[in-house]
Amino acid sequence: MNKSGIIDIELWQLIAAYAYVIVLLVIVRIMGIKREKIIVVSSIRMTLQLIIAGYVLIYLFNHPSFWLLLLLFFLMEGFAINNTFKRVKVPLNKELKKIIAYSLVGGTTISLAYFLLVVTGNDTWNNPRYFIPIAGMLIGNSMTGISLGINRLIDGMRTERDRIEGALMLGATPKMASKDIVNKAFDASILPTINSMLGMGIVFLPGMMTGQILSGTSPLIAIKYQIAIMLGILGSVAFTVLIFVHRAYKVFFNKDAQLLLPEDTTVNE
Amino acid sequence: MCMESPNNEKAVFTLKEVKFKDILYIKKLAIKEKKTTAIVGKSGSGKTTLLKLLNKLISPDSGIIYYRDTPLEAIDAVTLRREVVMMPQTPVIFEGNIRENLLIGIQFSEKKLPADDQLYDMLKAVGLDKKLDEPVHQLSGGEKQRLALARVMLMEPHVWLLDEPSSALDKNTEDEVMQKMMNFGKRNESTIIFVTHSTPMAWKYAEEIIEIENGEIVAIKQNQHE
Numbered sequence: 303m304n305k306s307g308i309i310d311i312e313l314w315q316l317i318a319a320y321a322y323v324i325v326l327l328v329i330v331r332i333m334g335i336k337r338e339k340i341i342v343v344s345s346i347r348m349t350l351q352l353i354i355a356g357y358v359l360i361y362l363f364n365h366p367s368f369w370l371l372l373l374l375f376f377l378m379e380g381f382a383i384n385n386t387f388k389r390v391k392v393p394l395n396k397e398l399k400k401i402i403a404y405s406l407v408g409g410t411t412i413s414l415a416y417f418l419l420v421v422t423g424n425d426t427w428n429n430p431r432y433f434i435p436i437a438g439m440l441i442g443n444s445m446t447g448i449s450l451g452i453n454r455l456i457d458g459m460r461t462e463r464d465r466i467e468g469a470l471m472l473g474a475t476p477k478m479a480s481k482d483i484v485n486k487a488f489d490a491s492i493l494p495t496i497n498s499m500l501g502m503g504i505v506f507l508p509g510m511m512t513g514q515i516l517s518g519t520s521p522l523i524a525i526k527y528q529i530a531i532m533l534g535i536l537g538s539v540a541f542t543v544l545i546f547v548h549r550a551y552k553v554f555f556n557k558d559a560q561l562l563l564p565e566d567t568t569v570n571e
Numbered sequence: 572m573c574m575e576s577p578n579n580e581k582a583v584f585t586l587k588e589v590k591f592k593d594i595l596y597i598k599k600l601a602i603k604e605k606k607t608t609a610i611v612g613k614s615g616s617g618k619t620t621l622l623k624l625l626n627k628l629i630s631p632d633s634g635i636i637y638y639r640d641t642p643l644e645a646i647d648a649v650t651l652r653r654e655v656v657m658m659p660q661t662p663v664i665f666e667g668n669i670r671e672n673l674l675i676g677i678q679f680s681e682k683k684l685p686a687d688d689q690l691y692d693m694l695k696a697v698g699l700d701k702k703l704d705e706p707v708h709q710l711s712g713g714e715k716q717r718l719a720l721a722r723v724m725l726m727e728p729h730v731w732l733l734d735e736p737s738s739a740l741d742k743n744t745e746d747e748v749m750q751k752m753m754n755f756g757k758r759n760e761s762t763i764i765f766v767t768h769s770t771p772m773a774w775k776y777a778e779e780i781i782e783i784e785n786g787e788i789v790a791i792k793q794n795q796h797e
Contacts, residue, residue, distance in 0.1 A: 468663025471626055472726070473653035474679040482666070559648040560628060 320345070362430040371433050375414075378437060379407050382445040389449040392456055401549045406448055409542025410441050417534045439510065439531055440538040443495060447539035448546055451491035455547060458483035459554045460564050467561055476555040484547045491543040495536050502532065580604070582637075583730055583762045584625055589634035595620045595786040597634070602779075604639075607753060607763040609777035611770055617786040618766040619660070622732045625764065626657040653680040657732035660766075662719030662739075664710070669694070670703035672718055676726040685725065693721040696751050698744060712739040717748060724755055731756060733765040737772070749776055 323345050330337050362370060383403045387394060394402070414437050418427035426432035459466070462483060469479035502508055503525075507515075510531055514524040554562055582601035589597045595617035602608050602625075610618045623629045624636060627648045636643045638651060656676065665672055673690050677683075690703055697717040701710075710718065716739040723731055736752070737745040753776055756763045767773050773780045774794055782790040 464659070464661065465663050465665070467628060468659060469665075469675075469679060470628060471652060471657035471659065471732075472676040472679050472722070473649060473656065475649050478679055558627060558630060560630070
């Protein structure tokens with residue numbers, strides 16, 4: 303136990319935690335599921351990434367700098383944008399990639415600014431201890447949300463071609479004709495966040511709150527943070543996806559309000 | 572430019588050297604205003620493509636299409652489609668009930684919504700004895716087609732583009748619905764352009780019959796039944 307009363311995990315205890323991975327490897331080998339490599343790779347990657355993140359955080363906590371925080375923020379956004387491109391099942395054209403990038407940056411920046419300036423306040427916008435984890439949670443969840451939204455939107459535009467063209471034939475604008483698909487894409491994006499909120503506190507204790515409690519924070523403070531961050535995540539996902547869907551549907555139509563063929567909208571340029 | 576057909580009747584659409592992929596090539600065509608025109612031809616001959624071109628749902632690779640006196644490319648597509656409404660062969664039915672499906676065209680066109688009485692009149696005109704609150708998923712193929720027809724009629728467009736409008740109807744219903752629809756169109760001085768694979772049907776209802784084969788017009792015939 304250290305000075306603040308928190309039980310530190312000794313190195314041998316951490317190594318003991320890896321015993322689970324070895325058990326898992328044995329099980330998948332016995333069952334003939336060929337996933338040994340990815341389990342080992344992901345465990346090693348996770349370990350290395352977190353060690354690096356830990357040292358980066360220690361450096362930033364000891365040398366607080368707004369410019370360094372900003373750099374880190376844009377690095378996180380860059381990784382999130384790149385990850386989103388990879389998560390989409392079909393190749394994206396330049397226009398869609400551009401919309402994804404500015405929706406993600408726009409939606410998360412608005413939410414992060416509001417959260418740090420209004421909700422937590424007290425100069426937390428400049429404090430790496432608040433800025434980094436909150437930015438990480440908002441960006442990470444928005445990335446998942448927008449990925450689901452893109453897949454749903456592209457899928458809808460392909461499978462519901464007849465319905466969209468049927469609406470256009472009756473004088474609908476592209477916005478009217480794709481309204482249902484846009485709404486379903488938005489729905490698909492925020493559903494995981496909504497489900498997570500519904501189960502929170504009953505089915506599971508969320509990660510941030512668990513972390514705070516383990517590190518000695520009062521559960522009452524921890525729940526206040528958790529409530530605030532969940533609402534922040536919901537807002538961030540919703541903003542990001544709203545910006546995205548309200549721009550992205552236009553990519554599927556030309557200037558004559560004609561629905562483009564799938565190969566015209568999803569091929570890399 | 573004066574857009575008149577050879578016998579000095581005003582043309583609603585004039586096509587010149589219109590080409591679309593390898594599907595359709597029309598050297599010259601004038602479709603008369605306020606008349607009923609049938610486009611006949613075998614499956615795959617380019618009939619539906621012609622309707623889509625007139626609805627500006629697709630654009631020709633070359634050539635020019637005039638709507639009245641204006642080239643289509645100079646007309647906003649959405650504005651055009653609110654005057655020149657198309658009904659596809661497989662009717663598009665939207666989620667919801669019969670009322671919502673009847674009104675959706677008017678809503679798209681941002682016009683004033685009619686009262687329920689008018690909606691019932693329209694259902695009667697297409698021989699559909701249904702309540703407005705009934706969900707659409709229970710309707711048969713023929714009923715869906717009649718609902719889609721009623722939706723177009725309710726919009727009172729200047730030009731109706733109908734792709735095989737009676738393909739899902741049985742013979743008796745077909746005659747009744749087509750006759751009522753034609754009468755309604757005449758009363759409103761609408762131009763009706765319909766695609767059919769059935770030559771007898773074309774001769775029964777159309778004043779002019781355009782025959783298409785392999786994407787080209789092979790004959791334009793006048794029908795003197797009036």
